[in-house]
Amino acid sequence: MIEGVNMSIGILATQTGNGHISVMNSLKCEFEKQGYNEIECFPTFYEDLMVSNKILSNFYNFLMVNSIPLCEKYCEFTYLTRPDLSPDFYEGVRDNIIKFIKIHNFDTIISVSHTINHCIVRILKELKLENKIKFYIVITDPYEPITEGFAVEGATKYYCANEVVKGVLLKSNIEEDKIRVCGYPINNKFNNIRKSKMEIIKELNFNYDKKIVLINSGSQGIFYYYDFLKLITKELPDLQVIFISGKNSILYQQCSRFVNKFNLKNRVKIFDFVENLQEYIFASDIVITKAGANSFYEVLNMYKPIIIDAVNGFLFQEKGVKKFIDKYKIGEILENTQHIIQTITDMFEEKRYTQYVENIQKLNIKNGCKNIVSDICKNINDTHF
Numbered sequence: 027m028i029e030g031v032n033m034s035i036g037i038l039a040t041q042t043g044n045g046h047i048s049v050m051n052s053l054k055c056e057f058e059k060q061g062y063n064e065i066e067c068f069p070t071f072y073e074d075l076m077v078s079n080k081i082l083s084n085f086y087n088f089l090m091v092n093s094i095p096l097c098e099k100y101c102e103f104t105y106l107t108r109p110d111l112s113p114d115f116y117e118g119v120r121d122n123i124i125k126f127i128k129i130h131n132f133d134t135i136i137s138v139s140h141t142i143n144h145c146i147v148r149i150l151k152e153l154k155l156e157n158k159i160k161f162y163i164v165i166t167d168p169y170e171p172i173t174e175g176f177a178v179e180g181a182t183k184y185y186c187a188n189e190v191v192k193g194v195l196l197k198s199n200i201e202e203d204k205i206r207v208c209g210y211p212i213n214n215k216f217n218n219i220r221k222s223k224m225e226i227i228k229e230l231n232f233n234y235d236k237k238i239v240l241i242n243s244g245s246q247g248i249f250y251y252y253d254f255l256k257l258i259t260k261e262l263p264d265l266q267v268i269f270i271s272g273k274n275s276i277l278y279q280q281c282s283r284f285v286n287k288f289n290l291k292n293r294v295k296i297f298d299f300v301e302n303l304q305e306y307i308f309a310s311d312i313v314i315t316k317a318g319a320n321s322f323y324e325v326l327n328m329y330k331p332i333i334i335d336a337v338n339g340f341l342f343q344e345k346g347v348k349k350f351i352d353k354y355k356i357g358e359i360l361e362n363t364q365h366i367i368q369t370i371t372d373m374f375e376e377k378r379y380t381q382y383v384e385n386i387q388k389l390n391i392k393n394g395c396k397n398i399v400s401d402i403c404k405n406i407n408d409t410h411f
Contacts, residue, residue, distance in 0.1 A: 033406050034064045036132040040072035040139040042086045044245030045320045049138045049166050052213040056395040059214075060403055066130070072139055075119040091246045091274060094338035101173070101342040116145050123149050127159070134406060136162045140175030147180035156180070162402055168210055168319045169346025170194050182405070185211075185398045187323075190346070206401055209394030210323040216304045217327070217393055226309040230268070230295050237374060238266045240310035242321060245299065247274020250337065253363050254314060255281055259290055261367045266293045268306045273299050304328075312373055314360070317344035326391050331373055331382035332357035333366075356386045 035057065039050040047069045057065050073080040082100075089097035123145055137143050143163055150156045160182045167173055168187040176184075177198035184200055186192055187210040195205050227234050239258065243251035255269055271278040281296045300306070307313060307328050314333040315321040317340055325332045334347055336359050348359055358369050373379060 033062065033133045034131065035062065035066070035134040035136065036130055037065065037067045037136045038071040038139055038142060039067070039069045040083065040141070041070055042072075042083050043090065043318065045166055045318050046138050048213065048320045049164060049211050052211050052395050053136065053138070053164070053399060055214055056211075056399040057403075060399055062399075062403065066132075071126075072142055075122045075142070078118070087246050090244070090341075091248055094341065098339065098341050115141070116148065119145055120149065124153070127153070127155070132159060134160045134162070134402065136164060136402070138164045138166055140173045143175050143181065144178045147178060151180065160402075160405060164211065164398060165191055165195075166211075166319055167191065167343045168323065169344065169350060171342060171346065173343045183401070185394065185401070187319075187394060206397070208397035208401070209392035210319060211394040211398055212320075212323055212327055213304075214393070214395065216307075216324050219304055219308050221305060221308075223309050226305050230266075230309065232266045232293070232295075232309075236264055236266050236293075237312075238268060238310045239370065240268045240270070240306050240313045240315075242270045242303070242313060242315040243272055243274070243277065244316050244318065244321070245272045247272035247277040247298075248316065248335075249274070249277055250363065251314075251335075252277060252280055252284070254366055255294070256284065257363070257366055258370070259288070259294060262370065265370070267295070268310060269294065269296045270300060270303065270306070271296065271298050311379075312370065314366075317341075317347040322347065323391065326356065326386055326389065327393065329383055329386045331379065331386070333369060333373070334359050336361045337363055354385055354389060356382055356389065 037050045037053055039046040041047065050067050050069060054065050054067055073083050086097065086100055089100055146161060150159055150161060163176060163181045163184050165172060165176045165184060165186045167176065168191060170190050172191060172194050177195050177200055179199060184195055184205050185208050186195065186205065189207060192205050192207050196202060224234060232238065241251055241254055255267065258265060258267055269281055271281060278296060278298045285291060285294050285296055307325055307330060310330060312333060313325045313330050314335065315325065316335050334351060334357060351357055351359055358373060360366055360369055
């Protein structure tokens, strides 16, 4: 950071799921680590623009828990915000975005969301601020296709996880010199575990010599993951289970009652939304999770074989995970709940398990936070020379 230069940075997110907010927080921590403290985060930026956005965001989160197929239809609906299909979204948010820009007077704006980007680019041009305010888009989708709204022309730069997403941006006429492949931005705590595996297992009151499966039902808590828990505890009695129910209190209570009823406390631990997920991934041998980018990369970052839930299909922006799994052989796709026992049993076969871990290591997963923030800071510094 240049001494004497006081830059103000705003990071814009949305509450659809928890992935965007997670990336926002990870970037903020990295900025502060690199000496930039004038960082302001807006986790509900999209929702605050219009009352209808808040309603749709809540509806999206409801559908994620209750119906992936319907949530997929909602994702298709986001195409209606495209400027070539409907001007309604722009007209609805224009005044509030202008007010936001004038009130905060940021030098740098970073978006980790998608729907808002076209409007921001357009408004910066209308206000003749495109050269004064740097606008960066961090693409939080690591597969192809990506969500509509990330690949919009006119941003200062675009940061993506891999060459696959770079290819999508290029096909959308984004200039190559504006694209940076940096790796997926993961919270730094997933790279710095302060406890040993032995310590974590001891805290869980588990047996160190027995295998552990982590069932991560996501930030919103998917109800049918309860079926995973019932099958695993019944059919694989030597397996220990960590179950994360997220913010779904009903799911948490349901799972807790099940554990108490069948006296499973010695090998099953139920948690709601946790801040130390990294410890439970680290202690586990296999992780069962949905295809969300954050969950996916957090697991691979710790070299854990992964079972991706596809029981009810995938969201639009998650479909590419199947191709990724098939290509790199770092886990399995679960398309039927009744197949979960055989899938876990097969994956724990010694040679097969070892191959999964070796294949993950070959991916050479990098945390993109440092690369993204360093590049943005370099642009900030260069501007002031």
